[in-house]
Amino acid sequence: MNRRISNLFVVMTVALLALIAMTTYWQVWARGSLEARQANVRLVYRDLAIDRGSIATSDGVVLAQSKAGTLDGRTIYTREYPEGGLAAQLVGYSSLLAGRSGLERTLDPELTGSTGDLSGMQNAFDRMKGDTVRGDDVILRLSAAGQQEAMDQLEGLQARGSVVVLDPSTGGILVMASTPTYNPNTGLEQALSNPASPLLNRATQGLYPPGSTFKVVTAASALDNEAVTVDQEFPGPDCIEADGQELCNFRGRAYGPHDFGYALVHSINTTFAQVGMTLGQQKLEATMKAFGFFRRFPWDYPPEQSLPSGIFNRQGNLVPFDTPVDVARLAIGQERLLATPLQMAEVATAVANGGQIIEPQPVQEVRAPDGSVVRRPQPVYLGRAMTTETAATLRELMKQVVDDGTGSAANVEGLDVAGKTGTAETGRNGKNDAWFIGFAPAEAPRYAFAVLVENTDGTGGDVAAPIAASVLRALTGPSS
Amino acid sequence: MSVIRGYVDLPSRNRELGLIALALVITTAGFAAVQIARAQEFSSAPLIAALLFAFAYLVAHAVVRAALPDADPYVLPITAVLTALGLIEIYRISPQLARDQGIWMLLGLALFVGVVIAFREIRRLEELKYTCGAVAVGLLLLTIVLGTSVNGARLWIRVGGLQIQPGEFAKILLVVFLAGYLRERREVLAAPTRRVLGVGIPALRHTLPLLLLCGISLVLLVAMNDLGTSLLFFAIALAMIYVATGRLLYVGAGLGVFAIGALGAVQLTSHVQSRIDGWLNPWAVEQTSGYQIAQSIYTIADGGVLGAGFGRGLILNSAGGTIIPFAQTDFIFSVIANELGLVGAIALVLLYLLLAWRGFRIATAADDGFSKLLAAGLATAVAFQVFVIVGGVIRLLPLTGLTLPFVSYGGSSVTANFAIAGLLLCVSQRANRVRPL
Numbered sequence: 063m064n065r066r067i068s069n070l071f072v073v074m075t076v077a078l079l080a081l082i083a084m085t086t087y088w089q090v091w092a093r094g095s096l097e098a099r100q101a102n103v104r105l106v107y108r109d110l111a112i113d114r115g116s117i118a119t120s121d122g123v124v125l126a127q128s129k130a131g132t133l134d135g136r137t138i139y140t141r142e143y144p145e146g147g148l149a150a151q152l153v154g155y156s157s158l159l160a161g162r163s164g165l166e167r168t169l170d171p172e173l174t175g176s177t178g179d180l181s182g183m184q185n186a187f188d189r190m191k192g193d194t195v196r197g198d199d200v201i202l203r204l205s206a207a208g209q210q211e212a213m214d215q216l217e218g219l220q221a222r223g224s225v226v227v228l229d230p231s232t233g234g235i236l237v238m239a240s241t242p243t244y245n246p247n248t249g250l251e252q253a254l255s256n257p258a259s260p261l262l263n264r265a266t267q268g269l270y271p272p273g274s275t276f277k278v279v280t281a282a283s284a285l286d287n288e289a290v291t292v293d294q295e296f297p298g299p300d301c302i303e304a305d306g307q308e309l310c311n312f313r314g315r316a317y318g319p320h321d322f323g324y325a326l327v328h329s330i331n332t333t334f335a336q337v338g339m340t341l342g343q344q345k346l347e348a349t350m351k352a353f354g355f356f357r358r359f360p361w362d363y364p365p366e367q368s369l370p371s372g373i374f375n376r377q378g379n380l381v382p383f384d385t386p387v388d389v390a391r392l393a394i395g396q397e398r399l400l401a402t403p404l405q406m407a408e409v410a411t412a413v414a415n416g417g418q419i420i421e422p423q424p425v426q427e428v429r430a431p432d433g434s435v436v437r438r439p440q441p442v443y444l445g446r447a448m449t450t451e452t453a454a455t456l457r458e459l460m461k462q463v464v465d466d467g468t469g470s471a472a473n474v475e476g477l478d479v480a481g482k483t484g485t486a487e488t489g490r491n492g493k494n495d496a497w498f499i500g501f502a503p504a505e506a507p508r509y510a511f512a513v514l515v516e517n518t519d520g521t522g523g524d525v526a527a528p529i530a531a532s533v534l535r536a537l538t539g540p541s542s
Numbered sequence: 543m544s545v546i547r548g549y550v551d552l553p554s555r556n557r558e559l560g561l562i563a564l565a566l567v568i569t570t571a572g573f574a575a576v577q578i579a580r581a582q583e584f585s586s587a588p589l590i591a592a593l594l595f596a597f598a599y600l601v602a603h604a605v606v607r608a609a610l611p612d613a614d615p616y617v618l619p620i621t622a623v624l625t626a627l628g629l630i631e632i633y634r635i636s637p638q639l640a641r642d643q644g645i646w647m648l649l650g651l652a653l654f655v656g657v658v659i660a661f662r663e664i665r666r667l668e669e670l671k672y673t674c675g676a677v678a679v680g681l682l683l684l685t686i687v688l689g690t691s692v693n694g695a696r697l698w699i700r701v702g703g704l705q706i707q708p709g710e711f712a713k714i715l716l717v718v719f720l721a722g723y724l725r726e727r728r729e730v731l732a733a734p735t736r737r738v739l740g741v742g743i744p745a746l747r748h749t750l751p752l753l754l755l756c757g758i759s760l761v762l763l764v765a766m767n768d769l770g771t772s773l774l775f776f777a778i779a780l781a782m783i784y785v786a787t788g789r790l791l792y793v794g795a796g797l798g799v800f801a802i803g804a805l806g807a808v809q810l811t812s813h814v815q816s817r818i819d820g821w822l823n824p825w826a827v828e829q830t831s832g833y834q835i836a837q838s839i840y841t842i843a844d845g846g847v848l849g850a851g852f853g854r855g856l857i858l859n860s861a862g863g864t865i866i867p868f869a870q871t872d873f874i875f876s877v878i879a880n881e882l883g884l885v886g887a888i889a890l891v892l893l894y895l896l897l898a899w900r901g902f903r904i905a906t907a908a909d910d911g912f913s914k915l916l917a918a919g920l921a922t923a924v925a926f927q928v929f930v931i932v933g934g935v936i937r938l939l940p941l942t943g944l945t946l947p948f949v950s951y952g953g954s955s956v957t958a959n960f961a962i963a964g965l966l967l968c969v970s971q972r973a974n975r976v977r978p979l
Contacts, residue, residue: 063785063786063911063914063915064905064906064914066784066785066788067785067902067905067906067914067918068902068906069784070781070784070785070902070918070922071898071899071902071921074895074898074902074921074922074925074926074929075895075898077925077926077929077933078891078894078895078898078925078928078929079895080929080933080938081891081928081929081932081933081936081938082887082888082891082892084933084936084937084938085842085879085884085887085888085891085932085936086884086888088839088842088843088936089842089843089845089846089847089879089883089884089887090846090847090884092843093843093844093846096839096840096843097843097844099825099840101825101828101829101836102840103837103840103865104840104841104844104856104865107856131860133856133858133859133860134856134857134858134859135579135580135853135854135858136856138860
């Protein structure tokens, strides 16, 4: 019987050694590939070990910060957004459920201290030792006062819309508001399924017909290409024929003889359609390209959250450059031309800047946990959209728009505001997308902006221009 | 004077005492390591636990020294290290659970002492073989009738506030019955009287009890909805029949019957079916039926070669529960592999191998058939149970709900395993006794 007992022991030994072999496989060979699996919840917990840096506005309001808690005897950090929906789309979220979006995504390497440089390597070493890694803090260019005012104004109208304010000298994003908003602390799950799309950053993902605000681009192109001069006379009828169809002024108004400058101040469609036909599609589109249309702005933001502006076909796709279009209607901002509020703020910025296009810059500086400055982005110029002379001419005309044209509601006491209204008919029950773009102070601009209100009864001058005035007041007010 | 020398001058017992001391050093160090890693949460409880543990083992040792002076010196220290490892990891998961486990360990050692005193003359047990068999079957039937279902398998009965897993005790009684029955009938089973198609077949009256047993195991498989327990019972029975008769034909026939039964069960019950799916491709059902096994493998892999260290792995989730459901029972091996790494996991498996080796060694040293079969059966029970449950959590086999002997949380499991240790020591005492000349 002993022989058989020995055999049985051999069988049991083989079985137990098989356990050792399989365990070795998991802990040595398969370890790397298992760690990389997205469904591995342990990855999420590893991220929670990082004390993610905070995100604050330039005037010191914290928008995102880490909150310490414990998990299985170790310290973990979860994300908290003290201001709720104030700048929810720009800042984005960092969530176990939904992943990351907005600046929380693009600034992730700095916020988690996992950049490729020396300090990132030090952090990687700390992480291996099991020490807590403290990420860098980010201070945005954003003004909490301006942002709050923009949100209050849009929410006061119970409107969907957006306000973008840039600093023309740095490209700094001073305001980027989008309504409706959501609370990233508690409302993320609902927001994902809300038909009003609160997660959508309307400043960069909302595409709207720019209407008459686009006349600034047409004027820049026509003046630079000498297709027109400022004091060139136009007849000013109520309607003209373009591309076989009637094209009329806003509310069918006839103006009588006037010069080109007057046509911009009073937004005369017939004159701009004529100028557009003289200028030609090729030259106008070349200027649009210089303004940033037809491509995504190259800025520090997730690509799918920042859409290019341009001409779209009926299927909703951006048409290739040079596809034949009705240039008369393109010149007045129609013809399935769609633009984001950010793009139109860039148009205003170019005029304010003497013709230069500048990259939108969300970040003022990145600070290491010890307070030292890690990065302070410098302005990035993306080329010239018009000559300095043309920019000066447009500045003068846009000033007149506010002084005694369609944008008088944008007047702010003690501040020279220059602007251009836009009222794009949506084709739904007489509703409009109301625009106002511009900059201030006119002579030495510190703010360049675009305001958009979706689906409203009013015009750009009635609805959007007053919002611009309020936000400018908040930005220049005593609290700033 | 001679009584004193007879109690003190015992080489086996002194070796056992030295090894227990070593186990106590490991226990204290382990508790201290968890305490240091998790200082903000825990109190002085582990020190008290370590002292109680030491006291209980020293009492058990003293009883063995008096009752079984020549018994195997390795079995008890091995159980000490295994029990301590389990206690430490359960304490790390939840101090509350560890308190329960500590009480069960004390009950287990009390049962061990009882077995050692009652069966120091092991042949006494042989007379109880039919009683044991009847009680085993009774316990199993009771489980099927009164059992409550936990996680799909019907393994527990509720007595007062306690949940008891009768299968753990039935397993031992079954081994006792088989050892006695097979010793009595092994000649007739090994030397068949009739031949059918050239194959020797023993008389039906000799094989009937065995066939009945196989039948009951298969019924259990379906009724208790548990592949693991029935696989274990079957394996023990086949191993003991093989040791008794040396006829591989019986083993082959038994395996064939079991395979057919298992296939039928897979077809019939969704519980077994989902376990099989989770085994074949856990990644496809990672969020549903494969969740446990996937989390188990992530946890094991996360440990790497050296592990995170006692108390330093990531075992609990944000709600305070375990990331792997049932980590303290079925998946305790995964927790240990995470915190102690491959090194610790190998050491643990080798401890079981060592325990199995002592069991089979005791079997070969024994001088009567009943003792041999009993020791071999018990050693097989422990080793095969380790194979099935660890194989399940590392995806070598389909996952089944067995406990890891001495280590998993659970009163029935801990006490039953201490009874096995006691029986092995009793067998070895008879074999190693210094015979009067």
